[in-house]
Structure formats: C-alpha cells, structure tokens
Amino acid sequence: MKIIFEKNKLLSAIAPMLGVVSSKNTIAAIEGIKISTKGSFCELAAFDNEKGIKNTVEAKIEEEGSYIINAGKLYQIVRVLPDGEVTITVNDRNITEISSGLSCFELHALPGDDFPVLPELSGETGFTVGQAELHEMINKVMFAVAVNDPKPMLNGVYFKINGSKITAVSCDGQRLALREKICDIDNIVESSELQMEFILPGKSLSELTKLLSDDEEKKVKIILGRKHVIFLIEDLIFFTRMIDSNYIEYERFIPKTNRIFVKAESESIIKCLERAMLVTEEKTMGQMKSHLKCSFSDKKLAFSSVSVSGKFYDEISIEKDGDDIEIGFNCKYFMDAMRCVDTDYIKLSMSTPLMSMLIEPAEKKPDDTFIYLVLPVRM
Amino acid sequence: MKIIFEKNKLLSAIAPMLGVVSSKNTIAAIEGIKISTKGSFCELAAFDNEKGIKNTVEAKIEEEGSYIINAGKLYQIVRVLPDGEVTITVNDRNITEISSGLSCFELHALPGDDFPVLPELSGETGFTVGQAELHEMINKVMFAVAVNDPKPMLNGVYFKINGSKITAVSCDGQRLALREKICDIDNIVESSELQMEFILPGKSLSELTKLLSDDEEKKVKIILGRKHVIFLIEDLIFFTRMIDSNYIEYERFIPKTNRIFVKAESESIIKCLERAMLVTEEKTMGQMKSHLKCSFSDKKLAFSSVSVSGKFYDEISIEKDGDDIEIGFNCKYFMDAMRCVDTDYIKLSMSTPLMSMLIEPAEKKPDDTFIYLVLPVRM
Numbered sequence: 001m002k003i004i005f006e007k008n009k010l011l012s013a014i015a016p017m018l019g020v021v022s023s024k025n026t027i028a029a030i031e032g033i034k035i036s037t038k039g040s041f042c043e044l045a046a047f048d049n050e051k052g053i054k055n056t057v058e059a060k061i062e063e064e065g066s067y068i069i070n071a072g073k074l075y076q077i078v079r080v081l082p083d084g085e086v087t088i089t090v091n092d093r094n095i096t097e098i099s100s101g102l103s104c105f106e107l108h109a110l111p112g113d114d115f116p117v118l119p120e121l122s123g124e125t126g127f128t129v130g131q132a133e134l135h136e137m138i139n140k141v142m143f144a145v146a147v148n149d150p151k152p153m154l155n156g157v158y159f160k161i162n163g164s165k166i167t168a169v170s171c172d173g174q175r176l177a178l179r180e181k182i183c184d185i186d187n188i189v190e191s192s193e194l195q196m197e198f199i200l201p202g203k204s205l206s207e208l209t210k211l212l213s214d215d216e217e218k219k220v221k222i223i224l225g226r227k228h229v230i231f232l233i234e235d236l237i238f239f240t241r242m243i244d245s246n247y248i249e250y251e252r253f254i255p256k257t258n259r260i261f262v263k264a265e266s267e268s269i270i271k272c273l274e275r276a277m278l279v280t281e282e283k284t285m286g287q288m289k290s291h292l293k294c295s296f297s298d299k300k301l302a303f304s305s306v307s308v309s310g311k312f313y314d315e316i317s318i319e320k321d322g323d324d325i326e327i328g329f330n331c332k333y334f335m336d337a338m339r340c341v342d343t344d345y346i347k348l349s350m351s352t353p354l355m356s357m358l359i360e361p362a363e364k365k366p367d368d369t370f371i372y373l374v375l376p377v378r379m
Numbered sequence: 380m381k382i383i384f385e386k387n388k389l390l391s392a393i394a395p396m397l398g399v400v401s402s403k404n405t406i407a408a409i410e411g412i413k414i415s416t417k418g419s420f421c422e423l424a425a426f427d428n429e430k431g432i433k434n435t436v437e438a439k440i441e442e443e444g445s446y447i448i449n450a451g452k453l454y455q456i457v458r459v460l461p462d463g464e465v466t467i468t469v470n471d472r473n474i475t476e477i478s479s480g481l482s483c484f485e486l487h488a489l490p491g492d493d494f495p496v497l498p499e500l501s502g503e504t505g506f507t508v509g510q511a512e513l514h515e516m517i518n519k520v521m522f523a524v525a526v527n528d529p530k531p532m533l534n535g536v537y538f539k540i541n542g543s544k545i546t547a548v549s550c551d552g553q554r555l556a557l558r559e560k561i562c563d564i565d566n567i568v569e570s571s572e573l574q575m576e577f578i579l580p581g582k583s584l585s586e587l588t589k590l591l592s593d594d595e596e597k598k599v600k601i602i603l604g605r606k607h608v609i610f611l612i613e614d615l616i617f618f619t620r621m622i623d624s625n626y627i628e629y630e631r632f633i634p635k636t637n638r639i640f641v642k643a644e645s646e647s648i649i650k651c652l653e654r655a656m657l658v659t660e661e662k663t664m665g666q667m668k669s670h671l672k673c674s675f676s677d678k679k680l681a682f683s684s685v686s687v688s689g690k691f692y693d694e695i696s697i698e699k700d701g702d703d704i705e706i707g708f709n710c711k712y713f714m715d716a717m718r719c720v721d722t723d724y725i726k727l728s729m730s731t732p733l734m735s736m737l738i739e740p741a742e743k744k745p746d747d748t749f750i751y752l753v754l755p756v757r758m
Contacts, residue, residue, distance in 0.1 A: 076657050080653050275482055278484070309452070310452070310487070
C-alpha cells in the first residue's frame with residue numbers, strides 16, 4: 001500500500017477517531033485505525049466493538065491495500081511531521097513507513113483483515129435534527145448516567161422521539177434527569193409518523209458530543225439500524241450499538257402528589273451549593289463526605305453542613321407554599337442537577353424528608369422543559 | 380481577633396502564598412498562613428522553613444490577634460464567598476468564622492505562636508534588577524537543576540553578580556546550563572563594587588518565577604541576608620534560604636579544546652528532536668528509553684533512533700568544520716537545552732563521542748550569552 005496525503009487533511013480525519021479506539025486492549029487491532037484504499041479515496045475506520053467512526057480522506061493512491069496502524073502513534077507522528085505531503089507505505093512484511101520530506105518513521109502495521117467487521121451501517125427509519133440541539137440535550141442529562149451498573153439500561157441515555165418531540169432520560173438510582181424539547185426535525189420517511197425509542201451507552205454519547213458542533217445551522221442525520229444507531233455528521237459517520245433492553249418505567253419514580261412547593265433563584269442556589277461543597281466534599285480524612293441540610297422555613301432556605309474540618313451556613317430567600325421541611329442531600333448530586341438548569345428561577349417540589357425532590361422550571365414552557373429528581377439522604 | 384477585609388484584596392494576597400506553604404506536612408502550622416494585626420494593617424506570612432512570603436493587606440482591625448489558618452482552605456473559602464467584605468473572627472477557643480453576608484464558614488485556627496520564627500529579613504548588600512530579566516535568566520537554567528542530589532549545591536542555581544554582569548549556572552551531572560548577561564543593575568551600596576555569589580534551591584526559584592512579572596519596567600530588589608536571600612517584589616517579600624556550600628568548579632567541565640565545530644539552525648534541530656522523542660521516549664514497554672544517534676558528516680546532520688516499537692530518521696543541513704563524528708544523546712536532555720536557546724543559529728562543539736557537546740550561540744554577544752553542555756551516551 002502506498003498513499004500520499006495532505007498532512008492537515010489526514011490529521012483532521014484521524015483526530016476525532018482517537019476517542020473511539022480502545023486503549024490498553026488485548027486485541028492490538030482495535031487500538032488501531034484501519035486505512036483502506038477505495039478508488040481515488042482513502043477510507044479510515046476506528047471501532048472498539050461498541051462505537052466507531054468511518055471517514056474518507058482525499059488522497060493520491062499509488063498502490064492499493066488495507067492495513068491497521070496504531071491510532072495514537074499515527075496521530076503523534078503525523079502531527080510532528082513537516083507540513084505538506086505525508087506518504088504512508090506498507091510493504092509485504094507489514095513494515096510501515098510514514099514520511100514527509102527527509103523525516104521518516106518506521107513501525108509495524110497489521111493486515112486490514114484483522115480489523116473487527118463493522119456493523120451494517122444502514123437502516124430505514126431516521127431523522128435529521130440540529131447538531132446544537134442534540135448536543136445540548138445530551139449534555140444536560142449525561143450527569144445522571146450510571147457507570148457500570150448491573151442494570152445495563154442505566155448505563156445509557158434513553159431517547160424517545162415522538163413526532164417533533166425528543167425526550168432524553170437518564171437515571172443512576174440516586175437521581176434522574178429528564179429533558180423534553182420540540183425540535184426542528186425532518187423525518188427521512190415522509191409518509192409515516194416519526195415514532196422511535198432507543199438507549200445509547202453513556203460512553204458513546206460522550207464521544208458523540210465531541211463531534212457535534214454548536215453551530216445552530218448544522219444538522220446531523222440519525223438512522224436507526226438493527227442493532228446500531230448511525231449518526232451522519234457532515235462527511236463523518238459515527239455509530240454506536242444500542243443497549244438492547246427496555247428502559248426503566250421512569251415515570252413511576254416522579255412523584256405526582258407533592259405538598260410543598262418552593263420558587264427560588266437558580267443562581268443563588270448554585271452559589272450556596274458551591275460553598276457548601278468545600279465542607280461536604282471534604283476528603284482529608286479518607287473519603288469522608290457529609291451531607292447538606294436544607295431547611296425550608298417560611299420565606300427562607302437555610303443550607304448547613306458540618307464535617308470533621310469545619311462548619312458551613314448560608315441562606316437565601318424563597319417563596320414557599322406548604323409546610324416547613326428539613327431535608328438532607330448529597331451536595332454534589334444536588335449541584336450536578338442545578339448546573340444543568342437553564343432557567344433563572346426553579347420550582348422545587350417535596351413532600352417528606354424521605355421522598356425525592358423535584359427540580360423543574362418555575363414557569364413551564366411546553367416546548368422545552370426539564371425535570372431533575374434527587375433522592376434525599378437520611379440525616 | 381476580628382478583621383474585615385475587602386474580598387478581592389485578601390484573595391490576591393493569599394494566592395501567591397499557596398505555592399510556599401508546605402502541604403502534607405506533619406506540622407499543621409506550616410500548612411497555614413499566619414494572620415497578624417499590625418496597627419491598621421494586617422500582616423500575612425507563609426513559611427515552610429526553606430522559603431517564605433510576607434505580605435500586608437489593608438483591613439479594618441476590630442480586634443487584635445495573631446492566628447494560623449490553613450492556607451488551602453482559607454483560599455478556597457474566600458474564593459467562593461460573595462463579593463464585598465469578608466470578616467475573619469477567631470474566638471478564645473480558636474474557632475474561626477469566615478463570613479460574608481449570610482454565608483459563614485467555621486473552622487479551627489492555631490495560635491500565631493505556633494508559627495515557625497521567620498528568619499531575620501535584612502542585609503546590607505544587594506541590588507535592584509528588572510523582574511523580566513531575572514525571570515528569563517532563571518527560566519533558562521532551571522531545567523538542569525538536580526532533584527534530591529546528595530551534593531546539595533547541585534539542587535540549586537548558582538548566581539554570581541560581578542558589577543552589572545549576572546551569571547547563573549545549573550548542573551545535574553548529565554548536563555550544565557550557563558547564562559551570562561549584562562543587566563541594568565542598581566547597587567544598594569553605592570560606594571562599593573557589587574560582588575556577590577549565592578546558591579538558591581531550585582524549588583524556591585520555581586516559586587519565585589511565579590511572582591516575577593514579565594513587565595520590563597518592573598524591578599525587584601534583592602538583598603543578601605546572613606543565611607537568606609530576600610526579594611522585594613512590590614509590596615511582597617519573598618525569601619529563601621541559601622544553599623550553604625561552595626558551588627562545583629563548573630568551568631573545569633567546559634571543554635576548551637574541541638576540534639569539531641558545527642553551525643546549525645536552532646529551529647530545525649528542535650523540530651527533529653521533537654520527532655525523535657516519539658521513538659526515543661517510548662514508554663509502552665516499561666520505562667524503556669532509546670538513545671538518539673547524531674551523525675555529523677560533511678554538510679549534513681542525520682538523526683536516527685530505533686526502539687522496540689519503530690524507527691526514526693531525519694536530517695538537516697549544517698556547516699561543519701572538523702572531522703565527521705557519530706555521537707549519541709539522551710534525546711530529552713538535548714531537547715531541554717535546545718528549548719532554552721534564544722538565537723536563530725547555534726554553534727555545536729565536540730571532540731570525541733565520549734566527551735560532552737557544547738551548545739552556544741553561533742555569534743557570541745558579549746553582553747548576553749549562554750553555554751549548554753550535554754554529556755553523550757555510549758552507543
């Protein structure tokens with residue numbers, strides 16, 4: 001194989017793949033990028049058996065072939081080579097030469113056949129949506145995705161598309177995040193109503209968000225395959241397996257009959273939680289964490305916390321409807337949810353110190369809303 | 380003790396002290412900042428028995444006192460408090476309240492008497508020099524300071540001031556860095572000639588460089604105490620113990636009778652070394668490092684290296700005077716020196732593959748020069 005690339009084109013094609021290749025794996029092939037010639041183009045693929053990227057780069061193909069080159073090394077080498085043309089040559093003994101001008105690196109490649117077979121990247125249903133809209137939606141529920149939970153669906157985000165409404169839900173057993181938004185959606189099957197649901201792994205989504213632009217003009221096409229979801233982001237194809245399971249019946253966890261309702265300014269709460277974290281997240285004595293006590297009384301919400309190293313107290317003004325209540329939280333969980341709030345005022349709903357608290361916009365907009373739920377801790 | 384500070388003034392006084400306090404020490408006092416009232420001012424001090432900072436902050440003193448507060452915690456707390464006035468109160472039982480508005484933190488202080496006694500911060504000889512000049516000088520010799528070498532002087536930088544000429548030297552046994560510069564110096568004892576030499580610990584110098592501005596107008600006053608050197612940087616006093624030892628006779632290590640002289644472009648060498656590092660600093664198989672072979676032949680310098688994971692080759696044009704030579708280096712050591720070169724062209728001088736190589740400016744300016752020396756490795 002002998003291919004001549006323009007250095008910067010090659011570099012920007014490899015860069016997004018670094019997050020997808022598996023590192024420290026026992027199978028060397030999936031630490032690599034598969035480079036294959038396809039007519040006058042060069043196809044690049046990275047796949048860790050869960051998520052992957054496929055991409056094409058314009059290049060001068062002097063000799064055809066298909067080889068796997070370690071992704072990290074390839075990127076580092078191309079990055080430091082002089083600007084201009086970069087030539088990648090692989091000989092019969094898999095010895096790979098990456099050169100530009102007089103600079104030359106030599107390393108070993110693996111034959112392209114060793115690469116895992118990419119899943120079938122096609123499907124009949126799907127839609128097009130703004131990259132920025134999808135990006136924001138994922139960012140604001142990611143914090144509540146479980147990591148290595150034995151219930152596989154909790155390690156992902158549940159998406160439900162119903163016409164132009166997208167719902168995204170995550171839940172790790174201690175908290176739940178739900179966003180719902182009417183988006184500017186184009187159904188690719190125009191004759192039928194858009195109705196689909198799927199669960200995508202958290203790890204895949206955090207790679208996906210790196211590829212999604214914040215430009216409101218740019219679109220991403222999402223296609224539902226048999227076992228995979230395929231994202232077409234400009235010339236790049238990102239794909240990830242779905243978590244093959246039903247999602248938890250999350251609506252059952254959202255209390256419907258709360259008796260205490262509080263309206264408060266989001267920013268004031270965030271500031272207080274930030275301060276409280278200095279005491280509650282104290283780690284000097286091992287992994288000691290103390291809880292945050294929230295006392296809602298009359299027109300005042302008082303935060304307090306005591307740990308081995310000190311005490312904290314702060315208060316803010318609120319509007320309350322219902323009884324006074326004292327309720328304890330894991331400060332970080334409360335904070336994670338508050339950081340994803342995007343309204344100036346929020347509504348907190350509670351009923352007892354043992355039942356979860358709901359965080360919602362103070363004034364609900366039907367086309368863009370959220371519900372965050374945080375379980376209290378026993379004090 | 381009760382003192383009212385303006386938050387941002389307090390914060391900018393504490394911030395530079397964080398690098399000076401000792402962390403994870405068995406003596407809690409030296410992890411702290413000593414806060415003492417002095418008339419209408421408040422004096423802050425941090426000292427880890429080697430280096431220290433003394434500073435004063437304008438404040439409203441409502442009750443006098445002297446206490447030690449953990450530096451890290453104090454900084455974190457003040458940083459997240461609301462803007463405006465911050466009140467620090469310490470009661471008889473050493474309980475410290477740090478508050479602003481309704482926000483309040485409580486922690487323990489130690490009595491001021493537990494703080495180590497600061498050294499006598501006075502001396503009769505000294506000089507004033509540009510902060511930027513001193514900063515640059517230190518930055519360009521720091522890489523060759525030894526860490527925990529049994530010879531204490533190697534863990535510091537040797538400074539020699541002779542009239543308006545400052546010489547700074549560092550050496551870790553494998554390489555040596557020497558900078559010499561005519562600076563704009565004001566002697567504080569005008570009647571006599573400025574003649575002094577001292578060795579300052581590397582760790583103190585890396586804190587000092589954080590305090591020195593790059594503004595060419597700003598000056599620093601340096602005073603030689605009995606066992607300490609004192610730096611007056613605007614309102615702040617930084618001091619560090621000297622390493623009480625004679626410096627090595629470094630001039631003996633600088634070869635005077637080289638036979639091979641090479642002129643080369645600095646940037647081209649740096650680019651090649653950067654590439655070579657990908658192969659020589661390979662760390663996949665434990666801590667394996669391979670050396671860099673430099674072959675000087677005729678008008679060409681060829682770099683090559685082989686490691687378990689691959690090969691590297693590159694070459695640049697040079698002007699050479701003397702025999703051809705093949706010489707091996709620790710690539711990182713060569714690179715560290717080259718990164719501190721500030722001339723477009725350099726002169727390399729060698730005699731045999733077993734004797735150290737000198738890196739000097741291609742055209743020597745008597746008022747601003749450097750010599751870097753790198754020991755070769757056996758190939």
